[in-house]
Structures are given as structure tokens and as C-alpha cells.
Amino acid sequence: MADEDSFLALVHHDGEIKHSSREGVKFTSKNPTNVFITPRTRLSDLQRNIQRRICCNGRKRLGMIYYRIPISVVAQGVMYGSFAIQADENLQVLFHCRSQFLEVRTTELFVEMLAPLASSGGSAPGQHSSNVSGLSRRAIQAEPEAQLVTFPTFGIYNEAEAGDLVANLGDTVTGAP
Numbered sequence: 512m513a514d515e516d517s518f519l520a521l522v523h524h525d526g527e528i529k530h531s532s533r534e535g536v537k538f539t540s541k542n543p544t545n546v547f548i549t550p551r552t553r554l555s556d557l558q559r560n561i562q563r564r565i566c567c568n569g570r571k572r573l574g575m576i577y578y579r580i581p582i583s584v585v586a587q588g589v590m591y592g593s594f595a596i597q598a599d600e601n602l603q604v605l606f607h608c609r610s611q612f613l614e615v616r617t618t619e620l621f622v623e624m625l626a627p628l629a630s631s632g633g634s635a636p637g638q639h640s641s642n643v644s645g646l647s648r649r650a651i652q653a654e655p656e657a658q659l660v661t662f663p664t665f666g667i668y669n670e671a672e673a674g675d676l677v678a679n680l681g682d683t684v685t686g687a688p
Contacts, residue, residue, distance in 0.1 A: 516549070516550050516606060517548065517549040517550070518548055518609065519545050519546070519547055519618075520545060520546055520548050520605075520618040520619065521543050521617055521618065521620070522543060522544050522545060522546055522561055522564065522565075522619075523539065523540030523619065524542075524543070524565050524621070524622045524624055525541050526538065526543075527539055528577065534587070534589065534590060534591055535582065535590040535591040535592055536579055536591045538579055538619050538620075540621075544564040545564070546560045546561055546564055548605065550606060552602060554576075554596065554599050554601070554602065557576065558573055558576070561576070565622075571624045571625060571626065571627060572624075572626075572628070573622055573623070573625070574624065575596075575597075575622075575623045576595070576596040576620055577593045577594065577596070577622075577623075578596055578601075578604065578605055578608075578618075578620055579591050579592075579593060579618075579620070580594040580604070581608055581612040581614075584612070588614075589614055593621070596620075
């Protein structure tokens, strides 16, 4: 039986991250897929589920996962930013935002698809390709005019983790690596 806090997330993997003045960040994709996320989902589980749904069969590997995070409600609708999911704790942000922004019905993720690690050939050990398929360069670099957003209703589930989450939130909301 499904947990009442569980949800289905739309996963973009063969498109790009666009920026617009009307809605902020927008994920696009030719062939999106979906994954089911529960409160017990760990980052490694999410990565494995996405890899299985995309069916790359070793041709590509997952890079960074971004969440299209609602930032504010404006007259035209909801403004979005991008939030890098880099640890299990970052998944709590998805659940918190779903409870705070009832206007947002669809949770969206964007996954960078990278070339597979070279198994042999001219590469030196430890080096790998960082080619990104379908991701505009702009999505990786922070916009110079980007401003940090103060989110006063942002709840923290564990006060011990509050300092780490707040320290990392500024870089990840603006899309800085």
C-alpha cells in the first residue's frame, strides 16, 4: 500500500534546463519518464530507479539530479529555481515544498546524462569524460544576476542539520555547482 506522502515525479533526461522571466527555471524533455518517491527513498534508490526507467544499458550514466523547486507564488503563477539533489537529506526538501506549495501538482526532476566512464584507451587513470547530453551550458553555471531567495517558511525537520542545509541551500537554489 502506498504511503500518503509518496508521489510520482516527472523525470526529464533528454532535454535541457531553460530560464524564463515568467516562471523562472523550466525543465524540457523529448521523452520524460517518471519515478515513484516515498519518504523512505534514499538518493542511491532514486538514482537506481531513474537509471532503470531510462534504460541506458551502459551507454550513459547519471550525473547531477536537479529538482524544479517552487520559490514563490506570483500573479502569473509559480516562480521556480533549481535545487541540486546531492544527498539523502536533500530529498526532504521535495516533501517540504510539496506541503508548502499546494499550487504545484507535478514534481519535476532533471537528470544530467553523462558519457560512460572509459574502460580502456588513451585516458589516464581516474579521468573521465564529463560530456553532458541535452543539458545547456547555462544550466550548469550560475547566472551572474541571480539573487538568493529568502524563504521564511522553509521548515527544517532536524535542527542539528539546519546549519548544513541552510549553508548549502544558497548555492543549490541558484544552480551553482
